[in-house]
Structures are given as structure tokens and as C-alpha cells.
Amino acid sequence: MERNRLDEKSKRRPSGAAVMRDEVTNSLLRAFLEEWAVHGYAALSLERVAARAGAGKAAIYRRWPSKLALAADAVQKFGMVLTDVADKGSLRDDLRAYLLMLRRALRHRLVRKILPDLYAEASRGSELLSVLQDLSASRRRGGASLIERAIGRGELPVGIDRELAMDMIPASLYWGMIVTRRRITRVQLERQVEALVAGLRAI
Incomplete structure (x- = not known):
């Protein structure tokens, strides 16, 4: 005992x-x-x-x-890493869901200030390059699954330039909200969706 x-x-x-x-x-x-x-x-x-x-x-x-380890953890846990978009049934609906998710992330006051600094630091070859690569990889995984689903449905050609497509999807929204600091409305987001559908089918 x-x-x-x-x-x-x-x-x-x-x-x-x-x-x-x-x-x-x-x-x-x-x-x-x-x-x-x-x-x-x-x-x-x-x-x-x-x-x-x-x-x-x-x-x-x-x-x-x-x-650096603290930076990586902070980026991961506070909404900067995008998740995969569930299948919404069509390319248009998938793009809308993805851009709405991205818009929510880019609206955060800290994200709006930190993201440009993260890109600037990485471009200078700082240790943050690894953090940016992880962040970009998560975004591109979501974009890749969206594109592959659209190919499977016959909405996009099998030979589409996947790298260009993944660059196109977030570009306009990021530029508008982070670079030019505009407020992107739901109507403007819908226009981006329509432009992306047309653009993706052409590449």
C-alpha cells in the first residue's frame, strides 16, 4: 500500500x-x-x-x-491559412465560396497589415520565406481541388494551365483589398466570379 x-x-x-x-x-x-x-x-x-x-x-x-516558429504558428492559427472549399456543385459556386472565404480573411485588420509585410520580407529573402511558402501552399491546394473538380464535371478543359489558373483565382480580390485598399462588395465579388469563369475557360 x-x-x-x-x-x-x-x-x-x-x-x-x-x-x-x-x-x-x-x-x-x-x-x-x-x-x-x-x-x-x-x-x-x-x-x-x-x-x-x-x-x-x-x-x-x-x-x-x-x-520564426512563433510567426509560423500565429499565421496558422489566426485565419490567414485558407481551407479547402467543399464541393458546391459547379465551378461558379465553388469560386464564389472560395472568394467569400478569402474576402473574410482579407477583411481582418491584422491580416491587411501583416500580409503585405510578409510578402515584402519574403521577397528580400528573409527567414519568413518558409512561412509564405506554407501559406501559399495551403491556398494553392484549395485552388487545385476546385480546378480538378471543374475538370471532372467537364466545366474546364483537361489541358488547362493549372498554375496560371491558381494564380488568377485570388489575384483580383487580393489586389483590390490589399494593394489598392478598396472595399469589395458582394456585387463586385460576383463580377469577379463571372470574369474568372470566362477567363479559366480560355486558358
């Missing part, structure tokens, strides 16, 4: 051991994005991130080994 009690004690967490609380993790992720949006990645300070989250810098390094 005494042996059992000793075994149970040995399994307990040592007194004073750090506990990875979800609320602290989420606060750090949010603070990281807020600081990124204000200062840009290159000038981003993990000390300021910790202070904004009301935590110590050690709390960051208990969760992420580097600033």
Missing part, C-alpha cells in the same frame, strides 16, 4: 513546474500579431510581445524555439 502511494507521488508534476496555459499561449499569439502589424516583422521585439501579453519573455521560449 505504501509502495502504491510512493508510485503515485512520483507521477505528480514537480512543485513549481511551468504549466502551459492555453490563455497565455493565445495572448502571446495575439500580441505577436499586434506587434507585427504595428512594427513589421524585421523590427518586431519579443520583449514587447511578452509585455503586451502580460507575460514574461520566458513564456515565449517555453512554447516556441524562435521568433
